[in-house]
Amino acid sequence: MGNGHGPLKVFATTAGVPLAAKVWDHLSCKPGLLDSGRFKDGEISVQIGEDVRDCDVFIIAPTNVPADNFMEAMLLCQAARLSSADRITMVVPYLGYARGDRKDQPRKPISAKLALQMLELPKPNRFIFLDMHNEQTLGALDTVFDHLYGSAVAVPHLKALLAQSGKPYIVAAPDAGAAQRADKYAHFLSGGDADIVIFSKMRPKPGEIRSNSVKIIGPPVKGKIVVLVDDMIDSGGTIAHAAAKAKEKGAAEVWVFATHAVFSHGAFKRLRESKVDRVFVTDSIHHDPDLVAKEGGGKIAVLSCGELLAKAIHRTHEGESLSQLIL
Ligand code: R5P
Secondary structure (H helix, E strand, C coil): CCCCCCCEEEEECHHHHHHHHHHHHHHCCCECCEEEEECCCCCEEEEECCCCCCCEEEEECCCCCCCHHHHHHHHHHHHHHHCCCCEEEEEECCCCCCCCCCCCCCCCCCHHHHHHHHHHCCCCCEEEEECCCCHHHHHHCCCEEEEECCHHHHHHHHHHHHHHHCCCEEEEECCHHHHHHHHHHHHHHHCCCCCEEEEECCCCCCCCCCCCCCEEECCCCCCCEEEEEEEEECCCHHHHHHHHHHHHCCCCEEEEEEEEECCCCCHHHHHHHCCCCEEEEECCCCCCHHHHHHHCCCCEEEECCHHHHHHHHHHHHHCCCCHHHCC
């Protein structure tokens, strides 16, 4: 079958392999063969280990730190292009450097735009992204893209667990920027125009939250499960502060869903010691499951976005609409 772009081949950069393993499984396809390594000085060497001439190539390439992940993604895309692939789709479950999405202060770069421009350099034909920090950033692209959301993974799961709990709940945005996302989750979880709560905070600089700056805006949370939804957990500070405020106001439990588990240094400890009861993330960024189980204090559950990406790849390959994957 296929859509006239040749046989389907799915490759992954080093950072993408654990997630790709699930995608290969769902698609019942063989891993794309690569011969990757490093030069003595640490530079990346990539060689595609099979024929991709006139093939429909997908490259799963999260670009979380280190920045080498960008380089490997670009090299692999260029290798596929130079090997006469008919079509190349870069599947980017997590786009690193996406938080710098505007020049809101003098003498600052717009890192998100640069990150996208870098990935466009080797001329892929399409992109598939998952839960961009700010989807307007994708307007910087000249290449065709599809944008999927973590809600497609989270909502069915959260819906079942919330129903099981039998407790009242309210969806919450951990900061003002997340209000639209929270509104969408509230709609999908509860239907109609369900209420949301918004937490506001002041960040004197990236990674810091001004103490006592957290405020809660919206209906009472007393006795309810507060379901915080965000695009990412980095240091864990945002949700730890919001959870503390929610509990101070009488919330029964605090649950968190964030698509991207950045989990930078200190995040596990912060989550363990926080008032958050349950954390749900996806595997858009890979972490050793044993480490998550051990360091997460039993609070963290990882939901896989592998099936969602596999469906997106299959539908793209077949030339079918992706709308039904967008929740
Ligand atoms: C901020 O705008 C983002 O959506 C996240 O809330 C933030 O990046 C999370 O960072 P941290 O976990 O370090 O507070």
